Amino acid sequence: MTVLRGFEKPTGFHDLPPQLVRKKRRIEDRVRMVFENWGYEEVLTPALEFAETVGKASAISEQKMFKCIDRQGNTLVLRPDLTAPIARMTASVLKNEPLPLRLSYHASVFRAQENEAGRNAEFYQSGVELIGNASSTADAEVIALAVEALQNCQIDSFQLAIGHEALLDGLLRECIRNESSIQKLKEQLSQRNMVGFWEALQELDINYQAKKELLYLFQLRSCKEQLTSVRKLSETTQVLKAADQLEEVWRQLEVYGIDHYCVLDFGLIGRIGYYTGVYFEGYSSSLGFPLLSGGRYDSLLTCFHRNLPATGFALDVNRMMEVSQLECEKRERFVICYTDHLYEKAIKKAVALRKQGKVVVLDQISKPSETSKETILSDSHVIWIV
Template sequence: MNRSSLGLRIPTGMRDLLPEEMAIQDQVEQKIVTLFKLWAYQKVSTPALEYGACLQPDEEKGDQFYKFFDRQGHVLVLRPELTTPIARMVSSRLKGSELPLRLCYSADIYRTVSNRNREYRQAGVELMGSANPLADAEVIALAVESLRELGLNDFQFNLGHMGIFSGIMDELKIDSEFRLNYEELLAHKDLVGIERLVEQSEFPDSARKILLKIPHFHGQAEMLEEVLEWSQSPSLQDAVASLKMVYEYLRDFKVQEYVALDLGILRGFTYYTGAVFEGYVRDIGYPVIEGGRYDALYGEFGYALPATGFAMNLGALAERMNPKAKPNPTVLVYGDNITEVIQAVQKLRGQGTQAEMGIDLSPAEAEMLAQRKGIAQIKRIE
């Protein structure tokens, strides 16, 4: 029975990776994971399907998830990120581990609402058990080193702090409805929309001035002195002090030149509580690395731990790379004596050589096949 035309298509937002594309992604992933391990992060894996009770989609973000029901009626969700599944795993299977705990991963994630692919490869790290700003600096420095490891130099990181933003909103007594609208516009860098929203508000001129300035607060540590003038709130003062320390540690890691402070950064997941950051590469119009501190998430699983980490979009980065090795075999082995051909090709593979076994080939056909496939060597078994 012939399949319908739908059988030749793939769902919206999914993608096939051809051999050349897969080779590039494998090279990128291997470099990144090797670097993570060099920094003492241990690789883990979580299932693609999690219970909805683990990921807890709220009403606003629930439609971004691929959801199913199992035979018992439980809601299952294809993971939209790895931070929460790893929190679930640590809280249930690694409780009591020596802290700080450093874990890394590389896996596919799935989101139904995306301007890009709805399935893509992520790699990332999670550092659990330390509230010290040095932990934040470590993961940011590792994120920077990850892009450098791939040979990139045309990138920029922006660093902010959720505590500073929340402190300013509380100090200005911004109501929840206005704040939600403002956050959405700020997250999309919609400066025109922010101006319109602020102009239509009934806040005092002093508050309007600050709300209009936040999207443009981008630069070095000196700008934080002005933020301290806006409020004497202890929580805001602590957030500024923490961000200053993170930024200073980045100088010690020798990566500060790649990082600018930006108070307009808002992460898309609600669990972020402290320092947050984004990494941009030239000619890619969205962050290829996103991360930050999320100290409240583990408490939801009954195992209160401070934590920080980041995730990087391997697919987007792989598209910028040129493969150093082709996926084609190195040697084509053929001949009339099948037993000896098999023995020869197996010996080459045992020595670590990529070898293809020719089937029913004449010498002329072997030459043509090798040329078409870009196979450098031909070995004929007499």
């Protein structure tokens, strides 16, 4: 261990100077407005939760959580996501609220990272949860909401990839009986290892035609084409039901007029284990990392003894800050330079201007000829009261 220098921070934590906070605010304001327009109400949850309950339900891997111990000896975790705390809240404080619940949040989450640029241990998430609605309408709603949030933050080119957990599962089960093989194939997909997926498939004792078909289905193509092929190749109810759901979602995305932002990818699978249905990720062409992810998680609420279907997504605000074209609003700004004895006049002038919605900085100078820091640095209007 080297001696800590005064400026150091724990790995993965950052200061935000004014210009970055301005940008973050701007994005959050835009996103908040969209969420509100769709009737999602903001909630706040504690920074610390019990490891036993929310920690376990959150499905972020154990070694990524920051832990501490309270005075009763319980292990606590810094919230690694908001979905699990909101599920807990739904099962307790909001237990008697009429369904469906439309909730949103803007908060930081904490995940321990290896020491490397671009991997934050604390990052800002803005997201929504739509709880108590199992229909495809709910799935389409959150996807459309995600698209509108991205549009509102002036992310110029982006795409949402949509997969379906139950469809993938059903397709694999249709031709593979062995449970461990299915898990292995899913694992390869979740690691985005197409080579490994193909190799694992080759090793299996199923006919060549079935392998071909599976691989064909996992290629990226237009939605209609893909759904038609699934219907042709599959006959189990699980798969057909999932295909119906996707088709319904797609029809609604067409009505929203945003289907051109979306593609279907049957091989897409969330790394967090709790997804049960439609799953999606959003990408921009100017960043190598996803901007958002989300989907249906119908069994998470049962961890809190409330059996409710739910769906939602979270935007990564830090990454949005990197790609958003939003300019920070410039407000008209005044600097009032005044000499000591004229303070009364200066303050009255400032009060009047602020009432008109202007930004006003009062700058006391010792003699009329002095130039202040404010007048040199900024592009403000200067008012001399000397």
